[in-house]
Amino acid sequence: MEWTDETIARLKELWAEGLSTAEIGRRLSITKNAVVGKAHRLSLPPRPSPIRRSDKSKAATPESAVKAAPVAAAPVKDKAPQPVAPAADTQPAPVPAASVDAPASKPAAPQPKAAEVKPAKVEKAPAAPRTPAKPKTSLRSISDPEPKKRRGPSCCWPIGDPGTPGFHFCGATPLPGKPYCAEHAQIAYVKLRDRRDNVA
DNA sequence: CCCTGATTCGC
DNA sequence: GCGAATCAGG
Numbered sequence: 001m002e003w004t005d006e007t008i009a010r011l012k013e014l015w016a017e018g019l020s021t022a023e024i025g026r027r028l029s030i031t032k033n034a035v036v037g038k039a040h041r042l043s044l045p046p047r048p049s050p051i052r053r054s055d056k057s058k059a060a061t062p063e064s065a066v067k068a069a070p071v072a073a074a075p076v077k078d079k080a081p082q083p084v085a086p087a088a089d090t091q092p093a094p095v096p097a098a099s100v101d102a103p104a105s106k107p108a109a110p111q112p113k114a115a116e117v118k119p120a121k122v123e124k125a126p127a128a129p130r131t132p133a134k135p136k137t138s139l140r141s142i143s144d145p146e147p148k149k150r151r152g153p154s155c156c157w158p159i160g161d162p163g164t165p166g167f168h169f170c171g172a173t174p175l176p177g178k179p180y181c182a183e184h185a186q187i188a189y190v191k192l193r194d195r196r197d198n199v200a
Numbered sequence: 201c202c203c204t205g206a207t208t209c210g211c
Numbered sequence: 212g213c214g215a216a217t218c219a220g221g
Contacts, residue, residue: 001214003212003213020203020205021204022204022205030214031214031215032204033213033214033215033216034214034215035205035214036205036206036207036214037206037207037212037213037214037215038212038213038214039205040206040207041212046205046206047204047205048204048205
């Protein structure tokens with residue numbers, strides 16, 4: 001693995017984002033071992049490790065034992081409060097369709113870097129990571145049992161490239177019964193009559 | 201078994 | 212310096 005400033009920066013970013021080592025590895029197309037190893041060498045802030053290898057460097061040192069004193073020796077309850085974000089896994093989903101409900105609020109993912117096309121491990125990793133994700137989508141947009149404060153339907157015509165900072169949806173008021181505004185509906189629904197000379 | 205991160209150690 | 216192997220907990 002060639003650890004360029006680029007890749008190192010990316011590693012740091014993802015690491016700071018709280019992604020698992022394996023996830024980072026998948027994104028960088030390297031193994032989690034590489035990630036962990038590098039992270040260590042970079043002295044990146046360790047994450048709540050599920051294990052703690054037998055702690056050497058303890059027990060001995062009579063000095064500390066003396067200092068510790070058998071009286072009210074504060075137990076080393078190292079319970080470092082780790083508010084690690086439960087972000088866990090962010091899907092590489094290119095187009096967040098859910099944005100239809102939330103127009104122009106959060107157009108882009110927190111990735112201020114250039115768009116990256118991650119080939120991933122196609123041979124073993126399909127588009128979706130192992131997490132079942134949340135099947136709590138859809139079904140609301142049709143019925144919408146709670147029309148309160150509804151920001152109204154918005155044109156979901158994509159502007160820009162998904163995944164890039166500037167990406168967003170049109171957001172204009174769509175035509176009745178259409179997902180797009182008048183402007184983009186024209187483009188979206190090509191009239192058959194006009195298409196004859198438009199399409200080769 | 202799957203996952204996780206940490207450490208070890210040959211390269 | 213690197214990362215696979217290994218360890219170890221959930």
